[in-house]
Amino acid sequence: MKILTRCIKIIGGLVFCSVSLFPIILLFSGSLKPAEDIYDYRIIPQRVTLSSFVEVINTLDIFRSIFNSFFVAIMVTVLALLLHSMAGFSFARLQFPFKKGLFLWVLSTMMVPFSVIMIPLFFIIKQMGLVDSLWGIILPMVPHAYGVFLFRQNFRGIPQSLFEAARIDGCSIFRIFYNVFLPLSVPIFITLGVSFFVTNWNNYLWPTIVTQTSEKYVVQITIATLNGALRTPWNLILAASVIAVIPTMILFIFLQRYYLQGIKMAGIKS
Template identity: 35%
Template structure:
């Protein structure tokens, strides 16, 4: 009886927490279909005169399709590069011992402590020297490697038995075959977790694209949405329409990789 009562209380807490988490997204969608809605208005679950006019205005004001493609392309490329660089570095730190390996790994992880705001000026000077201002490569280049990704995948690769490597070596396999045919398939949950995290960070990136990109048609989604906010008045239904569109790719990605994310976080010991 007591166990059932505790289970009921736990379910109620989980449901209330889920409602608290979902409400901002629900409010954003309701605001986007409520013409003239503002932040000070009381949210209504059923709008009086629902309309998609805010979405029409959004695409009329901005080349929104191009902006979404900009963010999507950068996010896909960033995720792809981080998967490649992080998995290769993680394999080296996990499977190839060398003098000072732990020190190098610790120094590499220490870069996670540096906030982006500290790196903006030297990175901008570097991109200017390379002639990459107002270019997609200038946005992409600083994010092709991820210290967090190396840490995540190294933890996952450490859980793969080294006996598999030894057996493959006896069969004549080298490091690249062991890496591609044995280790990577066994750390797919961690790879899926890194995919979601990398895509999310790139998709929501604001500061660096704001500094590097100057041409309006090259803007990313967060920068374009910030430009919709006026100095004195703001059409919040239009802003929320853009926010709803920006949520959809991440929601779809998470739904398809949810199982692997849970396995990856549990397997790597992250809390």
């Protein structure tokens, strides 16, 4: 009986891990194979070459879309952290009229599915003259009730007495926020920062609605377009995909703890 369960466990584990890893391994190995070998079913490339990467860089202007993606993801992350932390701090520690109602209203916006607002958002961005611009991608992605909620929870964990002590010492609200609350909240900044960056790096639907010219493509659109184009060789598509995947994978490898923490926080909310 014991041996049986152990066998099931080993086989199950191998199946789970290989199903989840195989496509990723294939992605990397395919990008290293020369074009003729792309359908060679051996996973380990028989001939390793970086020519696909060279070709992607030379013919596709991939650096521009990588730069666009970085710009969008970093800008959204920075602005979102700033806005959410300020709002979270206000809801946690400040008194102002309609506070409770306003907070409930903020939470209720979490219920809105993106597919409902994408058409009106497009017209709002058009009114602002931001169609086909990176800022048009960035701005609507910043406000997010969920981040406000998590920051509020975090700031409520910091003792009220600290707030009052600083107030008695004559600190302004902004200084308390900046000098007392922020230094105590570095982990949540990293956790949410990583999560915002990855979400926006990987985002596709909204950028494709906003952008029209290939100069403004983020890297996800570039890859989607490659897929649609007939006769694009597979080794090029795979190489471009590897380039697109590397930033989020590096983040995951180095900031794994924060990465997983962010997911657990999502679960605890329930």
